[in-house]
Amino acid sequence: MEPVERSERLDANAIGEVHLLQSSSTLIPGDTVWRRCEARRVAVLNDAAAYFAALRQALLEAQDLVYIIGWDIHSQTRLVGESGRADDGLPEQLGPFLRALVHRRPALRINILVWDFVSFYASEREWNSATKFTAGTDGRVRFHFDSTLPFGSAQHQKIVCVDGSLAFVGGLDLTIRRWDTSDHCADHALRRDPQGKPYLPFHDVQCMVEGDAAAWLFDLAQGRWRAAGQQIEDQCALKSIRWPATVPVEAEHVPVGIARTDVVCPAGSTIREVERSMIAAIRSATSFVYIENQFTSAIKIARELAEQMLRVPSVRVLVVAPKLHSSWLESQAMQNGRGAFIDYFNAAGVADRIRFVYPVSRSGDTEAAVMVHSKLMIIDDRILRIGSANLNNRSMGADSECDLIFEAASDQHRDFVASVRHRLIAHFCGLDEQAVTQNEDRLFALLDDVSRTDGTKTLRDVESSVLTSTLATMVQPVADPELPLHLERAASRMWRTKTLIGIASIAVALVGLAMAWSYTSLSDLADAGRISTLLSAYSQSVWGPAFAIAAFVVGGLAVFPVLVLIAATAAALGPWLGFVTALAGVLLSACILFVIGRGLGRERLQQLLGRRAARIQERVVGKGVLAVVIIRMIPIAPFSLVNVVAGASTLPLRDFLVGTLLGMTPGILAMAVLGAQIADLARNASWSSILLLALAFLGWLGVCAGAQFVAAWLAGRR
Structure with a gap:
């Protein structure tokens, strides 16, 4: 100054000048x-x-x-x-x-x-x-x-x-x-x-x-x-x-x-x-x-x-x-x-x-x-x-x-x-x-x-x-700004070529790593039996569940196949403890990756979309619980990638976690408790067993739809 x-x-x-200003309105x-x-x-x-x-x-x-x-x-x-x-x-x-x-x-x-x-x-x-x-x-x-x-x-x-x-x-x-x-x-x-x-x-x-x-x-x-x-x-x-x-x-x-x-x-x-x-x-x-x-x-x-x-x-x-x-x-x-x-x-x-x-x-x-x-x-x-x-x-x-x-x-x-x-x-x-x-x-x-x-x-x-x-x-x-902050305008400056290339590189790396675990020599490491043997060494220890949960977190960060971790945990810790541990590991890993995605992308995504598009996105994401459930039950993308992308959207963390819990529970429960029976069902499928499975699937979707209704009602109350 x-x-x-x-x-x-x-x-x-x-x-x-003073007298002029004083005499005029x-x-x-x-x-x-x-x-x-x-x-x-x-x-x-x-x-x-x-x-x-x-x-x-x-x-x-x-x-x-x-x-x-x-x-x-x-x-x-x-x-x-x-x-x-x-x-x-x-x-x-x-x-x-x-x-x-x-x-x-x-x-x-x-x-x-x-x-x-x-x-x-x-x-x-x-x-x-x-x-x-x-x-x-x-x-x-x-x-x-x-x-x-x-x-x-x-x-x-x-x-x-x-x-x-x-x-x-x-x-x-x-x-x-x-x-x-x-x-x-x-x-x-x-x-x-x-x-x-x-x-x-x-x-x-x-x-x-x-x-x-x-x-x-x-x-x-x-x-x-x-x-x-x-x-x-x-x-x-x-x-x-x-x-x-x-x-x-x-x-x-x-x-x-x-x-x-x-x-x-x-x-x-x-x-x-x-x-x-x-x-x-x-x-x-x-x-x-x-x-x-x-x-x-x-x-x-x-x-x-x-x-x-x-x-x-x-x-x-x-x-x-x-x-x-x-x-x-x-x-x-x-x-x-x-x-x-x-x-x-x-x-x-x-x-x-x-x-x-x-x-x-x-x-x-x-x-x-x-x-x-x-x-x-x-x-x-x-x-x-x-x-x-x-x-x-x-x-x-x-x-x-x-x-x-x-x-x-x-x-x-x-x-x-x-x-x-x-x-x-x-x-x-x-x-x-x-x-x-x-x-x-x-x-x-x-x-x-x-x-x-x-x-x-x-x-x-x-x-x-x-x-x-x-x-x-x-x-x-x-x-105390002198002008509106206009984050949309600032976002247009942030989304430069270098930024877009960086984000695209991260996305490609995540997808590539997910494919590597399945189609390269890394697939030898992604074997449920191998992981189960590793976890079994700690199965009798009080630290066994904690070690397994840590494996889910590390695996999520490395885009390791989550189904392999679930099967290995159930085999190593037994059906019921394995079920609880796997569910906890899945939720913690999903939450961490969601937060990472939110930190990396939510503000930029909303600013890029602008006010009107962001509102449309919020209405779509308003069906978040049900959407997450369907993606979890019918996995169309790697577990880790879904978590990061969900964090970068406007999806509330509460809806994401509820959807993940509801969507992953049937699969984790089935793998933990009914692993052998599921394999037998796959080998000797009949129309009656397929019908029962379909009815169970639809019934569970009904439960999830009810959860979505409750989530939407709570959001409306707020």
Whole structure:
């Protein structure tokens, strides 16, 4: 990062540029915003208790159609206000509440769209969410995971639209471990997850709008629903609903822009309105920039802020962020980015006019850092933006985001924006709004005064720190990319001639080795009697079965004929111990080769196929248990080769192992227990014996088909 040269004075051109930007709107449809419209009424909801209470009231008035768009949603989220209780007769938890709501209003439909998260979030997400929201609703609550974004990108918008009349936008998802009041007590009896585990104070901001802004947000939500592959039902004219009675109207008829980041758009382009609108707003700053954000790692935004502070020496900046990130993985991924973001201002020579702070709450001897999750920016009390976009790279160009940008058009609007800023700072410091207003000219000094007292709340300086671990260095570019990762595009670069020749060589070698055991001098070694004699030396030892299982593993890696190993094991260890040992050896060998195949080929295969072809493959492989059974019972390819190829497909390991178990068991059992009888049957076959064998085969296929049904049912449940 090159240091920014410090300017000692503003030249005439810079002054003219600043005044031009200040006097003109930053809301330019098709450039900095998607739509510029008007919010007939606006309220800023500070923290989840206020948001959940307002949303609950709005949903109770819903008549026709609700869209809930989120990064995460949890059926056990308690949709309650500051009291922690609901008094409307409906369940407090979100899933049961929505189900009860559609039963109360038979014409109401609710569409829920949530990001189809990547696997390392699985432990944090709810199991079987769809059923918990939709059960018993006759299809009037629909739940869909959005999997349309490129790998590595996330559906990060947090929007709720009610009948196209009211809309909520901000940083809050309707999920657990979000609820808190603006008191942010160090310990709160109601701040518990569904397992009763307490979590730290949590701060976020959501806004509620009415009028044209709500109507356009409804269109945006409907477009996201359609882009995710879901049908739009025929609908009657949307009904206007009442503004929640307990929510004060803070401003009226405010110009507002809707800014997006979106990667699900034609020709692989990216909509970057969030980034452009943020840069335009920063370039218009002349006095004070207030920021609340969970992540600060977008160096482009740091550069814009620093350069504006150099152009306009009167600009000061206050950034409220979390002390630490919420998980170890986030720390590994984002801490270096935050350190570089903070260091940029030191290099620019403007660090004395910017403060990075985190909020703390105390209760007796207990002290807790408040988790700042909000995504808010205020410029000169003229521009207020609230939404889902973090100040990180991925929110600028890799994820889907939605921000509302309010632009003051009157003194009343400026008073509204100033009041939001004063209120937020005051609630972090344990002060009233008036105290912040009266100390406007010495705000940083006021923060220092508060930090020296023994009050229940304070703001402390964030320390710039950088992780030097190899993991942090590797994770950050993937966790915070500036653009979608586009693995399909990367795959096209990986599948070069050299790669294809290498993979083809491996396949030919496997087939060639399998044939060598049968048709060359190696066939002398592949004799069941010879192998049986070798294993018999260990047959009386406790290590006999283990030695035999190891032989299956080594044999699998060497593409040794598995039937020879099965026959030799049964002969050496006896029918029953031989059966169990051979079955264990077959499964272990198959599993190891499957894992090798997956490591070598699955990602490349899926990337080569592309998204649509991969989905078709997944549907075909959905019959995996039965397919594996048939291949095992009618061996059309060497055992080892089948295992590796299965690993390189999208076949689940569970289906592969179940299919192998069911497909190999009859043959292993027959060879172990009925070896001599099978040979006699082959020599003296009769129509009756053939019929019995055919019936046994069909009966076993019926058992395997039942296993396939169970596997498919379990997959559907997931």
